[in-house]
Amino acid sequence: MADNKSDLWRSTCGLPPEYMQAIEEKYSQSNIPIDVRNWFSNLLEKQCNDLKQGDDTSTAMFESLVQQVYIRSSCEPEYIIKHHLRIGLERIREHHTESPAKFYELMTSCLQFEEAKVREYLSSNTNVPLDIGYDDMHLFNDCVTKIEQAQLVCSQCANKVQDIITNHEEYVFYNEALIKIEHQEQVIMGMTDVERNKEHVKTVFSNIQLEKTQIKTNLSQLGNYLCQIIWSVYQRWKNELIIKLEDCFNSVSSAITRWIFDHNKDSTAMIGSGNCMEIVQKCFVKHFQTYIQFSNELEKMRIADDFIREAFQDIDTMPLISIDGMLRRRVSELIIKMGNVSLIVEEQPKPRVIRTGSKFNASVRLLLGSYLSSNPELPKTRCFILTEPEVVEYANNGFLESAKNYNLLNNSEVQMDYNESESAMIASFKGLNISKIIRPKKGSSDASVTEGKFCLGFQATFRFGEFEFKPTCLSLPFVMTVHNNQEIDGHATIFWDDSFSTLGRRGFSTPDSVAWPDMARALNRKFIQIGATPLNDFKMGELGSRLYNTSVGGVGLSEQNISWMQFNKLPLPGKTFTFWHWFYAIISLLDKFLLKFWNDKLIYGFVSKESAEKMLRAHPENGLFLLRFSEGALGGLAVAWLFEDGEGGFKIDHVNPFFANDFIQKSILPLPEILKDLDLLRTLYVDESSSIPKILAFSEYNKPCLSHTPTVGGYTRWSLHVKMETDSQTSNEPLGETVGM
Numbered sequence: 001m002a003d004n005k006s007d008l009w010r011s012t013c014g015l016p017p018e019y020m021q022a023i024e025e026k027y028s029q030s031n032i033p034i035d036v037r038n039w040f041s042n043l044l045e046k047q048c049n050d051l052k053q054g055d056d057t058s059t060a061m062f063e064s065l066v067q068q069v070y071i072r073s074s075c076e077p078e079y080i081i082k083h084h085l086r087i088g089l090e091r092i093r094e095h096h097t098e099s100p101a102k103f104y105e106l107m108t109s110c111l112q113f114e115e116a117k118v119r120e121y122l123s124s125n126t127n128v129p130l131d132i133g134y135d136d137m138h139l140f141n142d143c144v145t146k147i148e149q150a151q152l153v154c155s156q157c158a159n160k161v162q163d164i165i166t167n168h169e170e171y172v173f174y175n176e177a178l179i180k181i182e183h184q185e186q187v188i189m190g191m192t193d194v195e196r197n198k199e200h201v202k203t204v205f206s207n208i209q210l211e212k213t214q215i216k217t218n219l220s221q222l223g224n225y226l227c228q229i230i231w232s233v234y235q236r237w238k239n240e241l242i243i244k245l246e247d248c249f250n251s252v253s254s255a256i257t258r259w260i261f262d263h264n265k266d267s268t269a270m271i272g273s274g275n276c277m278e279i280v281q282k283c284f285v286k287h288f289q290t291y292i293q294f295s296n297e298l299e300k301m302r303i304a305d306d307f308i309r310e311a312f313q314d315i316d317t318m319p320l321i322s323i324d325g326m327l328r329r330r331v332s333e334l335i336i337k338m339g340n341v342s343l344i345v346e347e348q349p350k351p352r353v354i355r356t357g358s359k360f361n362a363s364v365r366l367l368l369g370s371y372l373s374s375n376p377e378l379p380k381t382r383c384f385i386l387t388e389p390e391v392v393e394y395a396n397n398g399f400l401e402s403a404k405n406y407n408l409l410n411n412s413e414v415q416m417d418y419n420e421s422e423s424a425m426i427a428s429f430k431g432l433n434i435s436k437i438i439r440p441k442k443g444s445s446d447a448s449v450t451e452g453k454f455c456l457g458f459q460a461t462f463r464f465g466e467f468e469f470k471p472t473c474l475s476l477p478f479v480m481t482v483h484n485n486q487e488i489d490g491h492a493t494i495f496w497d498d499s500f501s502t503l504g505r506r507g508f509s510t511p512d513s514v515a516w517p518d519m520a521r522a523l524n525r526k527f528i529q530i531g532a533t534p535l536n537d538f539k540m541g542e543l544g545s546r547l548y549n550t551s552v553g554g555v556g557l558s559e560q561n562i563s564w565m566q567f568n569k570l571p572l573p574g575k576t577f578t579f580w581h582w583f584y585a586i587i588s589l590l591d592k593f594l595l596k597f598w599n600d601k602l603i604y605g606f607v608s609k610e611s612a613e614k615m616l617r618a619h620p621e622n623g624l625f626l627l628r629f630s631e632g633a634l635g636g637l638a639v640a641w642l643f644e645d646g647e648g649g650f651k652i653d654h655v656n657p658f659f660a661n662d663f664i665q666k667s668i669l670p671l672p673e674i675l676k677d678l679d680l681l682r683t684l685y686v687d688e689s690s691s692i693p694k695i696l697a698f699s700e701y702n703k704p705c706l707s708h709t710p711t712v713g714g715y716t717r718w719s720l721h722v723k724m725e726t727d728s729q730t731s732n733e734p735l736g737e738t739v740g741m
Contacts, residue, residue: 008111009041011118019117026113030106031095033088036069037110039081043068046278048108062100066092140259140283143251147287150244154294157241160233161300164226168303171222178215184208233301234323237294242330245290249334252287253341256280260344261503264476277346277365281423284342284367291335298328332467339469342367343381343460345476346426352478353490359431362475364458366416369425371464373418379462381427383412385434386457391474392507394457409434416460427460437480450489453477453497453508477508492568492580499525513563516544520557523583530591533599535606542606546582546631549573577634585635593663594637597671601686602697603627603637612640613652616685620650623682624691630657637671641681672701 012023027034037044047061066089073085096103188196188205195201259280301324347363354360364381366372372379386394409432416427439452456475463469477497479490499522500510523543524534535543544557547566568580575582590598597603604626607615612628622644630636636657645651658674675681675698684697 008045008114008118009037012114013038015117015121019121023110023114023117026110030110031091032103032107032110033084033091035081035084036065036088036092039072039085040065040068044107045111048104048111049279051104051108058100058104062096062103140255140279143248143255143283144286146244146248146251147283147290150241150248151290151293153236153241153244154290154297157233157236158293158297160229161297164229164233165300165303167222167226167229171219171226174215174219174222178212178219181208181212181215185212230301231320234320234327237327238323241294242327245294245331245334248287248290249337252283253337256284256341256344258503264348264498277424278422280344281365281367284338285370288335288338288342288368288371291331291338295328295331295335298324298331335467336469339368339464339467340471342469343458343471343473345456345458345473347428348476349432349456349478352476352494353481353487354434354478355481355484355487356434356437359433361428361430362432362456363426363428364460364473366425366427366460366462366471368464369416369418370423372425372462373420373423375462378416378418378425379427379460380413380415381458381460383409383414383429383432384457384459385409385437386455386474387439388453388507391455391457394472394474395506427458434480439480449481450479450486451493452479453493454480455508488581488584489568491584492578495522495526495580496564496567498522513561516547516557516560516562519562519567520544526583526587530587530595531599532590532595533601539606542608542611543583545608546572547579575632582631582634586629589635589637589660589663592660594671597627597701602684604685604687605629609640609654615688616640616642616652617650618688619685619691621683621691622650623680624685625681625683625694626685633657633659635659639678639681643680670701672698 012020015023024034027037043065047065051058051061069085069089069092073082073089076082076085092103185205185208188201188208191201196205343364343366345362346365347361349360349362351360362383366379411429411432414427414429416425418425437454439448455477457472458475459470459472461468461470477494479493481487481490497508497510500514500518501508520535520540520543524540527534541557544560547562548557548560549572566579568578571577572579572582594603598605604612605628607626607628608631609628612626616624616626621642623641625639625641628638628640630638636659638657639655640652641655642650642652655678658671662674663670675694682694684692684694686692
């Protein structure tokens with residue numbers, strides 16, 4: 001099967017048609033089928049990134065890609081997808097089989113072009129949030145660069161350490177030879193004068209003296225060289241390597257914190273989307289390996305310490321001993337720090353508004369899992385529920401054991417599993433269930449329930465060598481509700497927290513108010529999350545005017561602030577519901593029933609009744625209509641339409657909104673079928689420069705009419721139709737009504 005859409009490709013697919021056309025042309029010129037890019041986005045990006053990191057296996061990668069496309073095209077049940085994939089496979093084989101390296105060079109160029117187009121669009125539309133997976137690569141590639149610089153220093157010093165060991169072996173050899181020579185000298189000196197004066201003894205003694213002098217000279221020179229090289233290695237470790245390693249730790253830990261924070265802005269369940277998690281883990285492991293390498297080099301240097309103390313007793317070795325102790329202490333601290341930040345949440349609790357008694361899942365990944373895969377007993381991980389005060393306490397001391405809700409969570413301790421193919425060690429908590437919850441003492445009102453935030457705290461325990469680690473991590477906050485009617489307000493709390501929390505905040509603190517441009521980006525992020533085309537500046541201005549009851553177009557909105565009270569406490573002017581309840585109902589309606597029509601620009605959406613009338617009057621055409629979201633009702637799709645008044649002019653009326661209940665039986669009565677029955681609606685208003693005949697706008701969605709033929713049971717088929725009541729004797733306002741036939 002093909003992988004899920006990568007972050008970059010998901011952002012690319014949300015671009016306007018003119019941007020997508022340029023991207024498709026780029027792929028066409030490169031003879032890379034856009035369908036293969038669509039269905040294998042993660043795989044292609046991972047392969048290009050691996051090649052960029054120096055993994056020169058383009059031929060094997062290309063063969064793997066071809067094989068996966070072939071398998072997908074063979075197994076795909078949908079004929080159209082199967083057909084396009086087979087054409088794409090033939091095209092890849094025809095143009096790129098002879099030069100896989102050239103294929104990945106072109107593919108990398110296409111990816112860079114995609115990223116540039118996404119950034120170009122985002123920079124010109126300030127209401128669209130920047131959520132691009134490629135940024136993750138850049139973020140961690142900077143860390144990898146620093147790590148490789150530290151590894152280079154470590155390797156250069158390691159060569160010196162090996163030189164020390166080799167020269168020390170030579171020093172030992174000379175020292176043993178000196179001992180033998182001195183022993184021979186002592187033997188001759190112990191002879192009688194007569195024996196010592198014999199000619200051959202004199203010759204031997206003279207040779208011994210010469211050899212002894214030469215050995216001492218060699219030992220002195222070698223000893224001085226060893227002292228210099230040992231001192232230079234320690235100085236470089238102290239003045240360069242340990243500083244680089246500490247800088248690497250700060251960069252890697254900051255990058256992971258930033259990456260998690262940015263991904264959490266999406267409110268998605270899995271932050272390990274695409275190949276980002278692999279990038280994070282590889283970077284982390286590469287960093288940890290450098291610490292282990294340095295620690296091993298320090299152990300090798302013990303031979304040098306012993307050598308200096310034995311051979312040069314007149315030299316003050318305290319400075320070296322002091323540096324050695326400092327380095328060992330600091331590298332041990334870094335190893336412990338790395339181990340204790342190696343646990344991250346992979347699957348966030350979902351949903352984020354959890355009703356008491358319902359079940360949910362979560363999982364965490366140990367980034368150092370590959371080091372522990374051969375251990376006879378894999379690490380165990382515990383899960384806790386934390387209130388906001390407990391999260392603050394955790395930030396102060398790092399302990400989770402004092403959580404009051406620990407015993408209220410079932411399945412709260414599991415053993416990790418190691419997935420060898422992904423080098424991933426994961427603890428999966430399945431079917432977590434909270435029967436009751438102990439809340440901070442803030443009252444028992446609905447507000448205290450829906451605004452109270454909790455999170456899961458995780459703690460693993462494992463040993464590596466002489467070190468014992470207890471890494472911890474926290475999930476995103478969630479809301480615990482008791483009744484169904486608290487759910488929407490709970491989602492408001494989560495939306496505000498996801499959108500406006502800051503990096504390094506205390507507990508779950510969020511600002512009481514935010515600037516409208518920040519709110520606009522957050523609201524657009526909700527559209528992107530459900531797969532909807534984001535709002536342009538005009539429609540976002542119309543949306544903002546609902547909050548502030550301002551004039552059309554949202555003039556001056558950029559200078560406005562919106563408070564939590566305005567957002568989900570105070571009703572909209574003249575209404576009985578809040579802004580969030582109104583917006584949430586629209587998002588839900590879009591997500592469940594109208595998404596494809598919205599993305600095809602058949603629904604105008606956010607426009608006031610007055611603005612809709614003005615736009616229609618600017619294009620006088622009998623039966624011209626537009627689809628907009630109702631301002632006076634929750635989750636309603638309204639129709640504004642223009643018709644001739646019989647006196648040479650035009651009038652505008654508004655059809656009663658259609659709600660979710662009207663689309664529940666969508667297999668019987670979807671939106672195109674409803675509009676098809678309304679004969680007075682003839683031309684769909686798209687924007688100020690274009691309109692489409694209704695029959696063409698919804699042609700691909702309309703189903704063929706069913707004939708009224710008896711079935712086996714003797715019954716006749718029935719269907720629902722919509723009619724417009726326009727009897728001026730009973731009402732001057734047309735009314736949309738659903739009737740059974």
